[in-house]
Amino acid sequence: MKDVIELQIWQIAAAYIFVVILLAIVRIKGIPREKEIIISTVRMTLQLILTGYVLVYIFDNSHPLYTIIITGIMEVFAINNICKRTKTKLAPKVKRIIAFSMICGTLSSLMYFILVVVNLSPWYEPRYFIPIAGMIIGNSMTGISLGVTKLVDGMTAQKNLIESALMLGATPKMAAKQVVDSAFDSAILPTINSMVGMGIVFLPGMMTGQILSGTSPVTAIEYQIAIMLGILGSVTLTVILFLHLGYKAFFNKEHQLEI
Amino acid sequence: MFRLQEVKYKDILYIKNLFIPKGKITAIVGESGSGKTTLLRLLNKLISPTCGKIFYNGKPLDEINSIELRRSVVMLPQTPPIFAGTVRDNLLIGLKFSEKPIVGDNKLLETLNMVHLNKPLTEDAEKLSGGEKQRLALGRIILMDPEVFLLDEPSSALDEDTEKAVMENLVRYTKAKDKTLIMVTHSTKVSEVFSDIIIEIKKGTVAG
Secondary structure: OOOOOOOOHHHHHHHOHHHHHHHHHHHHHOOOOHHHHHHHHHHHHHHHHHHHHHHHHHHHOOOHHHHHHHHHHHHHHHHHHHHHHOOOOOOHHHHHHHHHHHHHHHHHHHHHHHHHHOOOOOOOOHHHHHHHHHHHHHHHHHHHHHHHHHHHHHHHHOHHHHHHHHHOOOOHHHHHHHHHHHHHHHHHHHHHHHHHHEOOOEOOHHHHHHHHOOOOHHHHHHHHHHHHHHHHHHHHHHHHHHHHHHHHHHEOOOOOEOO | OEEEEEEEEOOOEEEEEEEEOOOOEEEEEOOOOOOHHHHHHHHOOOOOOOEEEEEEOOEEHHHOOHHHHHHHEEEEOOOOOOOOOEHHHHHHHHHHHOOOOOOOHHHHHHHHHHOOOOOOOOOEHHHOOHHHHHHHHHHHHHHOOOOEEEEEOOOOOOOHHHHHHHHHHHHHHHHHOOOEEEEEOOOHHHHHHHOOEEEEEEOOEEOO
8 A cells, every 4th residue: 555645734735726716716706705715714724723733632642531522512513503504593492402402313323333333442532433423413413404494494484384284183293294304304315415426426525534544445435334324324313303302392382383 | 152251362352251152153254454363363272362261161271272172173264275185185184183084085075065166086286276275175174073163264265156155055064063153254245144143353352
């Protein structure tokens, strides 16, 4: 196997030419996005450098507490991001359900993956635990964000249909079924689609990273297959939990729709 | 059957005292925005009064399970939605929602006949006209065989002849089965010809 090509500072700097090109294009076209592009590039650079140093420290000083803290920070950022991404103002009750679903859904999938699929020992080994947690939490965040948006929009748009079902004696579960099913479908579709295109249309980030760092493609693929299935499980579990509890937040104890 | 005492709903409706008897056809009339639909929604427990008490068969509404109540006091909104599927699916959905036994095609056709809707059960319900959809929705709640029908403008999308025929059948059915029918209507003719009692709502209160 060939040695890994270490990127020099000037080589990394050369990659920033793409940002310069993008800045030139938006300036020529008069699109007011320069500030956001610069801020996001700087944030991405600083965050990754910082994360790099943190990870080096944590990998060298492996301790369960570090792994738990990092996973906790990921969860908090993901939950905050989900609540911010939704255009509609979310009720505190819905936010609590998002947090509960994310924590329960991702942690149970993550622990199953770490303990059963990877059989990691010790379980908190940060070199494995943290990247896997990042992928599971990140993908679940995307899934649940779509689920939240679809549920909130669907409950509002289908208000008449839901109320009409209630008028006929339907339970809130029956009345909201169509909206909940559609939200579930929208939430898991991107994960299913990415599985369809994987390996042909694009090589996933984790696998590419492993291959670039010298791992055999076969090992990288084995990990990728396992992690994709783990992501699918976590997205499904998180979204199901959220939708199962989330639709109830739109009804009061008298089974009246509150929108 | 229904008794309302000092019922207030936000700034929309205030009813000091009202009694709606069992086995009668009661028409609720009044101008647009006077609170007629709000009254029906209160009786169906889709909303709860800000203050005051509503009694159904002598029992306060807040002591009755909302879902159980709605299964015996069924409401038809002014623009009833049509659910995705065929005429048959739309007729049966009320029975499914209220967890009542599903009936056979003969009963469905008999109900369609009662609401003067001559359409095959397999027809896509979305393709029906506004008036046909209204009659389909009416058929849907007749099939549920509830104790009380709360109808919000049940014949607003029907032409005069169809309105007369459908209302005559509905009145005959409710009388024969000793059901209670409470309907909101704009039509003076419908309220005068078909109802036993007329309640007028004016600016959120009972005028007569």
